[in-house]
Amino acid sequence: MLEVVAVSAFKDNYVWTLRDATHAAVVDPGEAPPVLDYLAREKLKLVAILATHHHPDHVGGIADLLRKFKVPVYGPKKEPIATLTQPVSEGDTVTIPALGVALEVLDIPGHTRAHIAYYGAGALFCGDTLFACGCGRLFEGTAEQMYASLEKLRALPDDTKVYCGHEYTLANIGFAKGVEPGNAALARREERDRDLRAAGKPTLPSRLGEEKATNPFLRCTEPAVVESVNKYLGTRVSDPVRVFAAIREWKNRS
């Protein structure tokens, strides 16, 4: 059983830390100090670093970690990450023998041009592409690319644990309620996630099945979502990519 711990960084980033009793691997260490503190406190040896995309709040801590631990650094082949030692893309598998873990690499461009996800052992590390009840902004990719990336993730099993890069859940739920006010699963989710945050706990990982039921960006063919988007646009669209693009734009403005 893979143990994954949330190490908080900056204001709302999570450095997901895969660990057993003695070893650890980290995903998207935007800064080193909280990771080094955690490893020291738990007496863990770092064995691998994984990056999903090149943004500084996901890779900024890698150089400092490498000063203490000489470990392989996996990350997207086609993005400018100076500290990368093992460039990977879809079709590659990242194996971490010390933890007995193998993770498949998925190409999920849109937020950045070559953003990747790591999937294995029932867990998905998806960086800034799929968020709990939301999705990343389109900085380097098109709506078509992002929609296809989200559809690729959507096809994974419902019980997949979704480990996103940020704690944005409550704000995302607030927006999602505006898109789909009648969604009962969304209302239940809000209640539970509010309680988690009030107790100082992460709302993550979420389950993919719940994302399918509540995340508007994964619901671009739901009649209620399409209807809401048409009202927002003041015109009729039904093509899922256009519906997706409209929700993304709507959220950017909200």
Ligand SMILES: [Zn+2]
């Ligand atoms: Zn990012």
